[in-house]
Amino acid sequence: MRAAVIGAGIAGLACARQLALAGWQVDVVERADGPRADGYMMDFFGLGFDAAERIGVLPRLRKASYRIGSVEYVDARSGRRTASIDYDAFASALGGRLLSLMRPDLELVLLDALGDAPDGSVRVHYGVPYRASEAADAGTELGARLAGADLVIGADGVHSGVREALFGDETQFVRPLGLRAAAYVIDGAPDLHAEFDGRFVLTDTVDRQAGIYGLRDGRVAAFLAYREDAQEGVDPDEDAPTRLRRVFGGLWSPIDRLLERCPAHPYDDVVAQVVLPRWHRGSTVLAGDGCQAVSLLAGQGASMAIAGAELLTDLVGPCRDAASIEAALGEYERRWRPVVEEKQAAGRRAANTFLPPDRFRLLLRRWALRASTLPVIDALVMRSIAGGTGLKGRTGV
Ligand SMILES: Cc1cc2nc3c(=O)[nH]c(=O)nc-3n(C[C@H](O)[C@H](O)[C@H](O)COP(=O)(O)OP(=O)(O)OC[C@H]3O[C@@H](n4cnc5c(N)ncnc54)[C@H](O)[C@@H]3O)c2cc1C
Structure with missing residues (x-):
């Protein structure tokens, strides 16, 4: 059986490795053109953590992970700490x-894990963008293999081209x-690395939030989030660095x-969820953010x-014919959709605490974080934070 995976x-x-196995x-x-070197720090827990353990990649993920003791919120004017999240406490709540x-690093671990599959069973072709108009082009050896695949998996992210080819323009679904x-x-x-080595620091601010983290290899990671409606909108002609400097300039000197x-x-992208009524058509199916984006919230x-x-x-x-593949895709959608919907609802609920829209919400978040350091309350708050939402900067309390 042959599969084509887009993305x-x-x-x-993850799909490619498991199918090859x-x-x-x-x-x-x-x-x-190759694995992406750029990115952001992520919390990794919940159903994917369990799945990673079952499929045997957890030890490699542990090796690639960072040790974060706490996440600090700071007053953007004084740089003074206003609240913090004790990561060790979160970890124990989980x-x-x-x-x-x-x-x-997660991507590299999964790429490396393709080596667990039989030799030659997975080929990754970088620098090959999928285009719907060319999908059936069998003029090349690769084109012929893609066109003749028994299963096509669209794993091409929030702005999926496979989804567009199957179901239409993304404005309906994103x-x-x-x-x-x-x-x-x-x-x-x-200078920045020395100041933030091993520290994850976020500004405790309304409508826009900037984060900074010193990585172990001497680099420094930036994370910037803002409410679009609180800014002057997004001018499509304004490039991302100009917009980020306009929105965040003067917020806090390390961020400058x-x-x-x-x-x-x-x-640089909108924070969005993806909702669509069907995830597959025939033997083509969507996976990951293309059909189930829950958003960073x-x-x-x-x-x-x-x-x-x-x-x-x-x-x-285990499928070996078209009819069983289609039945399996239906079953995947039937079982997985309710799980996705639950996480999406939790993400939407977290929006106002993740990025407070006003000072009242900001103070509420600060209070909740401080309360979480008290005995008894901590386990409760931490479980509620970890229950449906991520942790760093996503205080779903
Ligand atoms: C700032 C931020 C913070 C986040 N924090 C967390 C977190 O703490 N915990 C967590 O679990 N998740 C987090 N996420 C979400 C997580 O990163 C995504 O859900 C995840 O990367 C989705 O994986 P994916 O494989 O579906 O899509 P992607 O990782 O987006 O991969 C899609 C791939 O498809 C490729 N592609 C796109 N179009 C084409 C095409 N036409 N042809 C060929 N290839 C194509 C892309 O280049 C890309 O490599 C965060 C996301 C953001 C933006």
Whole structure:
């Protein structure tokens, strides 16, 4: 059996590995020229953590993870700490089943884990963008294999081209949550690194929030989120660095130093969820953010991408004909959709605490975080934070 996987991100690589282990020949096409080096720090817990353990990649993820003792909120004028999240307490509220991972490291672990599959069973083709208009082009050897695949998995992210080819324009399915987020990693800033080495610091601010973290290799990661309606809208002609400097300039001096070094093309996108009535048509199916994006507010998108990939491939892996593949895809959707909907609802609930829209909400969040350091309240608050949402900067209390 042959599969074509579009997108070598989290869902795509996880699907490719599991299918190859089930005896399939898999071609993965990825538009980027190689694994992405840029990214952001992620909480990794929940269903994806469990799935990663079952499929045997957890030890490698542990090795790639960061040790974060706490997340600090600071007053942007004085730099004084206003509140903090005790990460060790969160980890214990989750039974220790929490990792802090840079997204590129997660991708690299999954790429490396393709080596567990039989030799030659997975081929990853970088620098090959999928285009609907060319999908049936069998003029090349790769084109012929893609066109002749028994199963096509669209794992090409929130703005999925496979989804567009199957079901139409993304405006029907991508639901913006009113925020934008940007992230990038810079090199050659030893002053910033020395100040933030091993510390995850977020500004305790209304409508816009900037985060900074010193990585173990000397680089510094930036994370910027803001409410679109509180700014002057997004001018499509304004490039991302200009917009980020306009929105965040003057917020806090370390952030100004980060903005000076903002690359030409940072990660910069709307914070959105994806909701669509069907996830498959015939033998083509969507996986990961393309059909189930929960958004960074839910803090479990990557985790859900792995867990969804495990379920999909468990169901479809044993299939050896078109009818059973289609039945398996229906079953995947039937079982997985309610789980996704629950995480999406939790993500939407977290929006106002993640990025307070006014000072009252800001103070409420500060109070809740401080209360969480008191005995008795801590376990309650921490479980509620970890229950439906991510942790860093996503205080769903
Ligand atoms: C700032 C931020 C913080 C986050 N924090 C967390 C967190 O704490 N915990 C967590 O679990 N999740 C988090 N997430 C969510 C998580 O990153 C995503 O849910 C996850 O990456 C989705 O995986 P995916 O494989 O579906 O999509 P992606 O990771 O987006 O991968 C899609 C791949 O498809 C490729 N592609 C796209 N179009 C094409 C095409 N036409 N042809 C070929 N290839 C194509 C892309 O280049 C990419 O490699 C966060 C997200 C953001 C933005």
